[in-house]
Amino acid sequence: MASALCPAIFFAAPASGQGKTTMTAAIARLLTRHGKKVRIFKTGPDYLDPQILEQASKNPVVQIDLWMAGEAWCRQQFYLAAQSADIILVEGAMGLFDGSPSSADLAAYFNIPVALIMDVKGMAQTAGAVAAGLARFRDDCKVIGLVANNCASQRHQELIEQTLPDDLPLITTLKRSEEIALPERHLGLVQASEVRDELEQRFEAAADLLDAERLLSWLAELPAIEFFAEPEQVMEPLLAGVKIAVAKDQAFSFIYQSNLALLESLGASVCFFSPLQDSQLPDADALWLPGGYPELHAQALAENKAMKQQIAAFHQQGKPILAECGGFLYCMEQLTDLAGEQFEMLALMPGQGSMRGKRGCQGMQTAVLPEGDVRGHAHHRSRSAQTPEPIGYGKRQRHPAPGEEIYRYGSLTASYLHLFFASNPAAVASLFSNKAAG
Missing domain, CATH: 3.40.50.880 (Class I glutamine amidotransferase (GATase) domain)
Structure with a gap:
């Protein structure tokens, strides 16, 4: 069985609407600024988020789902990405433990550590309590940090950090700003092709708002994960000439x-x-x-x-x-x-x-x-x-x-x-x- 090594992090959240796509796109753009080749996977059957993330990372984004695609296919996709990427980012779907298979199931199956993305608007110390509870809910899903979205101020950040356990650091924060909100409509985000220039401005603004030094230092310490793949099956040319x-x-x-x-x-x-x-x-x-x-x-x-x-x-x-x-x-x-x-x-x-x-x-x-x-x-x-x-x-x-x-x-x-x-x-x-x- 072939294998490839690459650092990876799984961005998940307590629920939908926490800003996973905005944050993943911002982090991807920051990494590309620093010359990193970023490959992103989006959990679940999503069409719109991958369009956004592809533009942010400047690389193809693959939807990944253990039930819909199967374990062997998912293994092959991670293996292929790991061969050329400097880092792999995975964006979860809904809440960390929602669905079957859940984001936690996918992270555990591939041994990818999880960073929680949480909208901390309207809470302070409680954010630390929620993050710690999620981190301890399952032994096979390793939660290693918190990303605080909609963090209002330096004092707000300090209140959250004070309640986090030592093994669950605050990785970075993203301030509230209308300049970084992604445009939406009735089925979710607007297609990237419709607002490409606007998205570029929002990606850059979001990357500027990240605590870049802290984040890049933390990401640089991520261990490489070994992704395996079985020998790729040669497809019978059932549609030859079609x-x-x-x-x-x-x-x-x-x-x-x-x-x-x-x-x-x-x-x-x-x-x-x-x-x-x-x-x-x-x-x-x-x-x-x-x-x-x-x-x-x-x-x-x-x-x-x-x-x-x-x-x-x-x-x-x-x-x-x-x-x-x-x-x-x-x-x-x-x-x-x-x-x-x-x-x-x-x-x-x-x-x-x-x-x-x-x-x-x-x-x-x-x-x-x-x-x-x-x-x-x-x-x-x-x-x-x-x-x-x-x-x-x-x-x-x-x-x-x-x-x-x-x-x-x-x-x-x-x-x-x-x-x-x-x-x-x-x-x-x-x-x-x-x-x-x-």
Whole structure:
């Protein structure tokens, strides 16, 4: 078994909303200023945070999840990163012990020490008590420091430090500032490509606010971790000669880079097109319409009649199409946006999609397909209606109730589920070939 050595730290928190992404991005930017090659992993099925972190670190960011991707795949990703990185940062999801597997499970499995990120606004000595309690909750998860976000002053910092045990130092602080807040919308952070210049300013401002000397000194003392990987399996070229066109623009951007890599490892060639701006569909054998924000661009999608006609003709030819979440909404007859206005979509299948504000569905699920089970997740704030009978349902990770409906309408496979292709390469290859089961 091959191995590679690299220092690593896992940034986790007591809960969501503590500033993990802001702090991880700030630390990554500070390290890049000092010439370090930083590789970041984001825990869980997240599309938006990795875009932010990729820009901050100037390196690719990989989503990592033991359930969705599997242990062997996760080991391989850490091993590959460790071969070239000066340091690996991992951003957790939700609270440290939330979920199954949790951030703590992932940190323990790879023996990565944890630094707690905590929003200390409205507390002082209690921050030390909470941090100490989290640090002692599990023996196999090693918490080695605290990062204080929204720290108001030097005195505030001192009050927190006084209550921390000797083996749990205060690593750095980040002051309250509107200049470093990351822009948000209804599904989370705004896509990095929409606010690239603004993000640069915020990364730099946040890095300036860190206690750089203390932080860099602490990070320099992190021991190297040995990351192992089994011999990489050579993929059978199940998609050799298949060209897959992928929708990618401001409306459709929820794409795992690892999914693209998997398609290419199966022998496929991948090209991109914009349902918003292009009038011509690329010459391709299959389409992938991923998730994104079609509701924010519904009028432009509706008015691009040339592209709609091209995709409809593609479907009529019986060529495979995979539509996920936002792509699924695009494939129905109409989409009603957040303002209640209705727009004509592709009409590849019967149905209407509509946004529903702040409440939505999320969670890990397995897509039970005729081609085989593929793991993934759901995260949406819309609903579908008047759709045909589904061919199956997602299987929830920890609940017996049926998950998201899965539709097969001609050569179209559509669902709210976002699939993680590496969980079943053979099934994914069948979806994008003319071998898809009816």
